[in-house]
Amino acid sequence: MPSRTNAAERAAIVQFGQELRRLRELSDMSQKQLGVQVGTSKQQVGAVERGIRKPSKRFAELADRALEAHGGLLNMWPGAKRTQPWWLEQFVELEAKARVISEFQPQAVPGLLQTEGYARVIVSSSFPPLAEEETERRLEGRLQRQQVLSRPDPPLALFVLDEGALRRPVGGKEVMKEQCLKLVEKAQLPHVQLQVLPFERGAHSAMNGPLVLLNMTHAESLVYAEAPGSGQVIMDAQVVADCHQRFGALRGLALSPAESLDFIASL
Template identity: 75%
Template sequence: MATGTSKQQVGAVERGNRRPSKKFAELADKALDAHGGLLNLWPGAKQTQPWWLEKFVELEAKAQIINEFQAQAIPGLLQTEGYARAVMSAAFPPPVPHDIDEMLNARLERQQILDRDRPPLTLFVVDEGVLRRPASGKSVMREQYKHLMAKAELPYVQLQVLPFDRGVHAAMDGSLVLLTMTHTESLVYAETPGSGQVISDSQIVADCHQRFGALRSLALSPAESLDFIASL
């Protein structure tokens, strides 16, 4: 083949199961006379986000339902520009300002899925610590609280707060995102320091759905959660 790889390997790249090499992207671009179009789509060509996050963002944009629990920060889809900049600036080693600007633009672009004519149904559970941890100054947090309350009023967004006084819970080992792609396909996305992975194993996905259900039942109701955020 023109790319020097087997049909099986090409199929794995097309399905998103295999990360293409830069050489593959270059050969495929040349073979199809794409004039740099395919090469620009190569994960390594985009420096704003690592390739594993790019893969998740692509799936997130296609999901019908998004269930997300966050224990450390406001979910990316609900962050204000000021809050997102503060979170990105806190990384270590410190990123350069130009990189922060590019990452910020990419995150704000992700949020456009909530403005579509047919947005995904999004259900969020956030730990109380997420809301109490200050990012930058009081004005940034005040803006973030107001933004959360506005988004939570949308018919396809549901936000619940998991307060400290509920004690330990089913996701003490970290945050998680569940993507329902179709009525028969769901995926789990989880991050570790410096990386992230999309999990399709049916048993793990089923366990995470049960875990998220347990978190929702333990959390404040959507109305109670809005009152809690307003009190902050």
């Protein structure tokens, strides 16, 4: 593996290799057969799959074509310019296809509901600090994600916000005022339901952090879990079922949508 890559780049190389192997095996193709199609050896294909060799863009293009990935593999090429961190891109693609989005946030307003001013402060607060170009790229990606709620066939979006996310003065009074007004505006949409979980309700089932659930079909759901610098899509049926029950408990404990709007307006 290249010695001068940083941790994020190395992780992207490993992710590319894992996806390459998954697609190759789905296509019932050997490493040697794929190597012939992309103009390299079986050993080099294996090295890319194990994450010890960074693929060239040409390799990614030819492999994407050979495995009929329709751009999916090429988009994961480690050298691609990204508007989102590599570990968030899979989730963003799934989020755009979901029929129902259920999200609990204890610390910050959900990305789909953030104003540009609020989002800029959040992105700029990253540590280690981001370069200005990277900050703008991530901000652009975050705002692009919000189009999922304004398209002609939007998903049903259910949000529960902890009171702490509304009390924290991100960016100062004016930024928070604008943010609260946007929350009230978005909550008026027929496919958006917003609830506030007030401090006075005490302990709850998601004290350990945020919770994001995506219903892709009536029978298929998944959970997205995020930690500093990484994220993971979880499809284990038991984990998903437990998280659905947890989110249902949060909604039952939170203020009603009407009460929540009154609460936000009071801020």
